[in-house]
Amino acid sequence: MQKQPSSSQAAQLRSRAEARLREQKKLKAGVAKTGADSRRLLHELEVHQIELEMQNTELRQARDELEAALEDYTDLYDFAPSGYFTLGATGAILQANLTGATLVGIERSRLVGQSFGQLISAGFRPAFSTFLEQVFAGEAKQSGDFELAGKGQPLPFVNIEAQRNGQECRATVVDLTARKVAEAARCRLEVMTASNLKLEQEIIRRKTLEQTLKTSEQQLRQLSHEILLAQEAERKRISRELHDTVLQTLVGISVHLASLTPKPADNPASLRRKIAQTQLLVEKSLAMVHRFAVELRPTVLDDLGLIPALHTFMKDFMKRTGVRARLTAYAALNQLPLDQSAVLYRVALEALNNVAIHAQASTVEVEIEKLPDWICLTITDDGKSFNVKRALRTNGNGRLGLLGMRERLEMVGGKFSIKSTPGHGTTVTARIPVTTE
Numbered sequence: 001m002q003k004q005p006s007s008s009q010a011a012q013l014r015s016r017a018e019a020r021l022r023e024q025k026k027l028k029a030g031v032a033k034t035g036a037d038s039r040r041l042l043h044e045l046e047v048h049q050i051e052l053e054m055q056n057t058e059l060r061q062a063r064d065e066l067e068a069a070l071e072d073y074t075d076l077y078d079f080a081p082s083g084y085f086t087l088g089a090t091g092a093i094l095q096a097n098l099t100g101a102t103l104v105g106i107e108r109s110r111l112v113g114q115s116f117g118q119l120i121s122a123g124f125r126p127a128f129s130t131f132l133e134q135v136f137a138g139e140a141k142q143s144g145d146f147e148l149a150g151k152g153q154p155l156p157f158v159n160i161e162a163q164r165n166g167q168e169c170r171a172t173v174v175d176l177t178a179r180k181v182a183e184a185a186r187c188r189l190e191v192m193t194a195s196n197l198k199l200e201q202e203i204i205r206r207k208t209l210e211q212t213l214k215t216s217e218q219q220l221r222q223l224s225h226e227i228l229l230a231q232e233a234e235r236k237r238i239s240r241e242l243h244d245t246v247l248q249t250l251v252g253i254s255v256h257l258a259s260l261t262p263k264p265a266d267n268p269a270s271l272r273r274k275i276a277q278t279q280l281l282v283e284k285s286l287a288m289v290h291r292f293a294v295e296l297r298p299t300v301l302d303d304l305g306l307i308p309a310l311h312t313f314m315k316d317f318m319k320r321t322g323v324r325a326r327l328t329a330y331a332a333l334n335q336l337p338l339d340q341s342a343v344l345y346r347v348a349l350e351a352l353n354n355v356a357i358h359a360q361a362s363t364v365e366v367e368i369e370k371l372p373d374w375i376c377l378t379i380t381d382d383g384k385s386f387n388v389k390r391a392l393r394t395n396g397n398g399r400l401g402l403l404g405m406r407e408r409l410e411m412v413g414g415k416f417s418i419k420s421t422p423g424h425g426t427t428v429t430a431r432i433p434v435t436t437e
Contacts, residue, residue: 088167309341324363343411414432
């Protein structure tokens, strides 16, 4: 593109033309003109005419190119992807392109003179006023996000980037509505995804809980069934014991009492012997009844506490089984609440009975110690080991005994564990929480 002649060049051209015109007038006014001068003058005039015509052509070409460039610039300005506004210091719109007019939804002819602040939604106007003050306060470029006023939903959201240019500022307005809608949709999607994840976790948790409850119900039904069988077996054992021991002893007492009927042949020594035999039978019956009572509920536990009750049982345990048993306990153990003492007593009895029946042990140690938060009962034997998991899965009195110990401890907030290792015997551990009076 050729450059347009400057104003100084145009002035020089005019000066040259005027000077040449004056010279022509002087030539015409001359008294004597030669033919050679006339031809030279004519030649110069023709050259000058050609120069003017060439310059005129160049000027027209420069004008056409300038108009084409202006048209291109206007198209670029009006149809740019962003809105362009020229604002005054008060925020009045001095100029706007078509994209900007379309963005705010007002014809461009009606935009000029309006306050741009009125195009901002009411909630964002104070922020826009501050933004405009910052633009005219310095030369730095300012940027901010604002919501435009409107009737539709969602309201247009734009980014305005402005910079001062003398008494005006040029602002570029970019539509962010689609991006804001996408961000809002993404946020909603993230919230929904998180909610769905929580819902899935809750469903899994509830299904697991439901399965656990079903398993617990099955275990409770099985345990109830085993308890009923154990109760029936215990009744059968007590009935047999009563029939084979107490009843037979009472029959013997009855026979001896019948033999005490005075006869002429009886002498005092024979009578005393029969009375002594009867007394022995009575004492034997009392001992049997006492043993049954101890097994059902020892009175010494209620009267004297846990340590004497365990001593009494372990003394009888050693006498019956031949297994050496040793008890170690702290002095304040007898101050335990009765419900906790009863739980520890029953766990110890069940564990010792298991040792007597299954372990084939030679020694067993019972230790009760007080920890900061727990009272810990440990029963350790040197007998045979067994598979704990298999024992808990197998039906029978052995499983019932282990479950019974666990159930008793859980009733008072305690914990139960059992460890059995080949060559090291079995250790039963029962813990109950320390209670503060």
